[in-house]
Amino acid sequence: MTKDGKKTNGIVTLKEVAAALGLSTMTVSRALNDRPNVNPETKKRIQEVATKMGYTPNHVAKSLVSNRTYTIGVVIPEIGHAFFPEVVRGIDEISSEANYQIFLTNSSEDFEKEKRSIEALRAKRVDGILVSTSIKSTDFSFFENLKNTGIKIVFFDRCIYNLGISCIGVNDRVASRQITEHLIKNGYKKIAYLSGPPEVTIGRERLAGFREALTNAGIEINEDRIVETGLTEIDGKEAMNKLLALPKQDRPDAVATVNDPSALGAIEAIKEYGLSIPEDIAIVGFTNEVRASIIDPPLTTINQPAYDVGKRAAYKLLRTIENENEPVENVELIANLVIRKSCGSNS
Amino acid sequence: MTKDGKKTNGIVTLKEVAAALGLSTMTVSRALNDRPNVNPETKKRIQEVATKMGYTPNHVAKSLVSNRTYTIGVVIPEIGHAFFPEVVRGIDEISSEANYQIFLTNSSEDFEKEKRSIEALRAKRVDGILVSTSIKSTDFSFFENLKNTGIKIVFFDRCIYNLGISCIGVNDRVASRQITEHLIKNGYKKIAYLSGPPEVTIGRERLAGFREALTNAGIEINEDRIVETGLTEIDGKEAMNKLLALPKQDRPDAVATVNDPSALGAIEAIKEYGLSIPEDIAIVGFTNEVRASIIDPPLTTINQPAYDVGKRAAYKLLRTIENENEPVENVELIANLVIRKSCGSNS
DNA sequence: TTGTACGCGTTATCAA
């Protein structure tokens, strides 16, 4: 304020508009929000003056009164993974249509940062949170407590079950089984698996699908060919190098992986080792990210509908926010096999 | 509220903590904000009870008083372009360190959506906005008016100049000239250019760099070989097909492009046409996105430091917010040449 | 050291 009581801050308030018109704030508020019980002519005058003065409603004040911010938090583990930007695009699509804004936070697979972000989102009083857990999110009680504070949560892609929280994912286990079955159909017997971290659902589910396929086909599972790894190129390359170091008779003739980045890392390792794909070793991924179709050879993989996951997750969260009795749901979108060259198929 | 005046809403307020302790809200507020003049023992008791009750400060209320939200808006044109997620990662890095949250909005290259998003961000009273303009953002007056409302703005990557707004970009023109010079050095003479939309800075600057290189080398510019295109794979493919349709003697022996996606589209067109890269036609990109190194042949391109652009832009915005007299600045980060196979070099 | 009063910008409620 200056000495004479005028604002120095340029932002026009309802009160100022009202003063300029010689009306009460309530009348102005009603007019600007298209409420009934305002004289049409008064309303018109108000709208004109408000526009002329450059009035913008202050949502902070509105939120304080209404206990609603029309804001949702989005917590993702790594925006650098090509899958997530697509998910975010889907979330943005739905939430912007519904006039919600999204707070994006990137945990960098760091559970501590994830927790701090969520605390900050709570302080900002978001109406709900979409979460894909970081690898290290093993502390289930955190999300349980979070849920008990009453905030609406929906998990996507990487979920924690049995917490009464909805989850939007894909049919990881079935898809993983299918792509492994495809390798088996192509005649491979010594199939290895680069397994993701068991702390995240996708790690566990995809590994389970892999095991099912082998078991169903009557192929004995050689545990030495299952290598636990991370979710990045570097992790995949390292893990593949371990497999390549096996005695020649134990070396796999095909490799299934937890995701495309690890498959791409593995491809690099195989090439550097001097072997051919798929002639010496076939390989398949999981994600169908943007590089899968252009790598040499093109990567057979599972197409995860990232954009749809985002849309569905956002939709479910908005329903959960706006509908008192929205049921808890586990949605599995269909992720389908995309056959390219890396698996030794030509069909 | 229920009839007896108790909250049904689970969120605990300062007042409730105070009531539980038989103290005033002020004492509780002071204790929880580590202010002086609180009896250490009282403070301890307060902190314990607050934690037990699950109290979280309400930033909405704080913001209303302080006129600061510790929130910034990020407006990007297309999160599907691999460049932008990396920028966002940089922005998140800086802003989360400073305890700011980011509102992410994706305009999908749609100026109307961009404007709506920015209005919404204003209503939410963000402390500042980071903007990379959509292709269609030709209405300079919009940003001029926006700036006049007093909100802090910083442009990144795609800027509008002469508005007194800081810009964090890369040395587009120089880098574009350098990569073109590299083609010239490799002996190419009939160099074509897939030019981006002239409405965005990157379109204009990179084309200017291309022209400079040819002019400096005394090569006459054949305007038929400059094709205006969009920024996506499809655009690049279309534009390349136009060049391939030229009479054989006019067909380029090398192509420079406005960005990697258009280069990738062009590569597809060239391959489908049955020509070899770089033997028949050399090609270079601009961005160094994630696919550039794995496409066949690997793409010579300009490495744009996306993550650093994000960090610098966020840093500049935070300084502009927190520092009354922060100067307007045009920052050009260095984007350097990455030589791979597609340009016919082996060094 | 602790407490009271007030205001931030808006809307719900009740009165005129």
Add this chain to the structure above:
DNA sequence: TTGATAACGCGTACAA
């Protein structure tokens, strides 16, 4: 149809 008042949750300024 319009207006006065209180309230949302918190912190500043001042008083006790």
